[in-house]
Amino acid sequence: MTGTVTVVGYDGSPLGADASRALAGATLVVGGRRHLDAVAVPATARTVVMGPLSPAVEELARHDGEAVVVASGDPGFFGIVRALREAGLDPRVLPGVSSVALAFARVGLPWDDALVVSAHGRDLAAAVNACRAHPKVAVLTGPGAGPAEIGAALGATARRMVVCERLGTDEERVTAISVQDTARAWADPNVTLVLDDERLATRVGSAWPRAAAPDAWALPESEFAHRDSMVTKAEVRALALARLAPRPGLLVWDVGAGSGSVAVECARFGAAVVAVERDADQCRRVDANARRHGVSVDVVAGSAPAALDTLPDPDAVFVGGGGPDVVAACARRKPARVVAALAAVDRLAPVRDALSGGGYAVDGTLLQSSRMRALPDGSTRLAAENPVLLVWGERL
Incomplete structure (x- = not known):
């Protein structure tokens, strides 16, 4: 032209x-x-x-x-x-x-710490996962991906939504509502704010939105409350995170979460995370560890695989506890990646078969690490950690 x-x-x-x-x-x-x-x-x-x-x-x-x-x-x-x-x-x-600036202005909130995502012509699940993970999210909506669909996908999560319809016009309407009450017709165009008021009240939301890698990962075990050293070791977490590839817009399951160290680390990368754990005390530890690190982890108390049935489909799964039947149940939900940590070598073959039978390319490694320990005379010895077999599958 x-x-x-x-x-x-x-x-x-x-x-x-x-x-x-x-x-x-x-x-x-x-x-x-x-x-x-x-x-x-x-x-x-x-x-x-x-x-x-x-x-x-x-x-x-x-x-x-x-x-x-x-x-x-x-x-x-x-x-x-x-x-x-x-x-x-x-x-x-x-x-x-911008419509986002107008929306936050209408509710009197700053938005330099907000995460802004678009569901207009894009994958709704990615926008919903961002809402699960971050305490302050603005969603640019579109046909079939509006407030009603966002609310339905969020389900019972404790979030408040503010739907801002036709901003800047005579038909402008701003409605604050719970996610459970969004099943109605909304006027286009609209911007939807999804807010976790509890986390915002504790000033977690004052930090910049987590849209890139955190400042550290594979954190020391001392960064997590745990019972009798029942925590995934840093060396194992480092490789597990590399294979899970958590990031904003994805949903990760941590099954048999224990203290939730893997769940928390995935959330620190900006992913939405569901931690499944059958022990009530451990569930409380997962929640405490998430709060300590300023991230959101949805804790589901129950035993896998039954507890997985009502969960939203994951993009990646870490299986820290449970046998081949749990791995197979996770594979049936078709996440892009599944990672399993095994303490017993006799579980290798059935876990491998569960993944390959579910349509995954399977690989793995035995992690054996020895950490430096000081001796009384000032010299250093190497103390061996328990070996862990890490098996992973990537969907073909």
Whole structure:
């Protein structure tokens, strides 16, 4: 094309001078129906009502002359600017106030510590897992991935939702509601805030959102409350984390969680985590360890495999306790990765067969480590830890 593509962010307030001049000189104006009705489109300009994104972008690429795209809020924030750049266009951007900024402003909350995700045209499960893991999340919703679907997926979790419909318009509505009460029709577009008030009240939410690796991992056992040294050793956790690959947007199960050291470490990487443990005292330790490290871990008290039946499907599973039947039950849920820690070598073959029979490429290693220990004379000896067989499967 020749000429300039100017992207105007519309947030319901009067357009500024630059945006008004760009519109007055445009020969092509592209936008949603409500945006075109809200701004002063020149009578001589051709208009394209935006539905699917690709045809609108192609029309802009073919156009000779000045073009304006009217989009919601800040179009560089989960907006059309990315698509224009990918199509080889170099747009001039005049942003408005983003819908996320408006949503947090309406409820009087800061949002420099919020995690912002989009479910519009994307995997809803990833957005829901972000809501499980982080105490303050803004979700940009879309058809089939709105407040009702988010609330249904979150289930009985203790979260408060604030649904912000049609922000910046005369039809704006802001509704605070529990996740259990979201099964109703909501107006599009909307932004949904998902808040864990308990964690926010303890100032966990004052930290930056965990969107990258934590500052340390494979933490010393002393970082976790445990019973009689019943805790997955740091060397084992290091390899298990590498094979589980936890990150924001994923859901990890820690089955037979014990003290929950693997669960907590996965949560520190930003993953949503469910810890399954049959011992009530250990369940309390998992919860205490999660609180100590400022992360969210959903603790399910029960014995696997029965306790797994009602859980949401995982992306990765660590089996720290339980036999081949538990591994097989996990494999039937088809996570991308399964990692099992075995203390008894005679469980290797049945666990291997359970994974390979479930459609996984199987590998493993025996971890034998010796740690430095000081002797009375100032010299150092090496003290052997109990060997652990780590077996993992990656879905074919």
